[in-house]
Amino acid sequence: MADLDDLREGAEFGLGIQATPEGFHVKGAAHQPWGLKDRLSRVFNPKTGKTVMLAFDHGFIMGPTSGLERIDLTILPLIEYADCLMCTRGILQSVIPPTVNKPICLRSDAGTSILTELNDNVIIDIEDAIRMNVSAMAVMLSIGDPAFEAKTIANLYKAVDLGSRYNIPVMGVTAVGKQMARDARYFGLATRICAENGANIVKSYYCEGFANVAAACPVPIVIAGGKKLPEKEALEMCYNAINDGAAGVDMGRNVFQSTSPAAMIQAVHAVVHEGLTPDQGFELFNDLKAAR
Ligand code: 5RP
Secondary structure (H helix, E strand, C coil): CCCCCCCCCCCCCCCCCCCCCCCCCCCCCCCCCHHHHHHHHHHCCCCCCCEEEEECCCHHHHCCCCCCCCHHHHCHHHHHHCCEEEECHHHHHHHCCHHHCCCEEEECEECCCCCCCCCCCEECCHHHHHHCCCCEEEEEECCCCCCCHHHHHHHHHHHHHHHHHHCCCEEEEECCCCCCCCCHHHHHHHHHHHHHCCCCEEEECCCCCHHHHHHCCCCCEEECCCCCCCHHHHHHHHHHHHHCCCCEEEECHHHHCCCCHHHHHHHHHHHHHHCCCHHHHHHHHHHHHHHC
């Protein structure tokens, strides 16, 4: 579309109208092949249609950040409570025992660190994902970044091409540059671009007006937690995101930097899968924390 003159903001999101029922618990995947559905069913619980993914891939750009200095000490005790683990191949192979038998969402792009240009990534070898028997691949997109938007969209496109050869779903991860507004307009654009380019899952942030973002995205959105919040606020964010149409969370810092990470991930799980209110979730958090 070369003509940007009459670009109108979307306004009819059909909130409250269920997306067409399709007989499969993962949005937008009813027409996918068996292998892809099988992998998606490992990530998204078929009973609830939701997921609690534990993200601890942060080290691939920022090294041993707070809470991830010793993944063997901080993350391994949380694994039993997560539905899916999002990490890099290095941590997977060196620290996570294969016997945990959890679905893996493999960070499948790499390139730069916090010391240089964030987001100048290339995708890694698809065969890695096959060798490690992963259930999904994650590729970051830098929508709106003049230097890396096209490159990161091309990365996603390529990853989806490769993933679909072997029925490995791809999660598009929306990275928000400092210059971007974290609002529904931006996330609506970024998440939809991920889906339009073939992502089977999209990772976004929660924002005001998120219901429109989720409604306009034809595949499931999982939300990142973002910077560490007080536990009650993080649980409120999870609750609101689910109520507004998110299919789960892919959360890192708000779990592993919590005052009680094991209690926090269990409380998040209960909010996402059982519909606990933020108050109930916080009570559960405090009870579990006190019991440890
Ligand atoms: C970075 C990521 C991170 O895994 C992500 O941001 C999740 O972690 P947090 O909940 O700490 O924000 O995808 O690209």
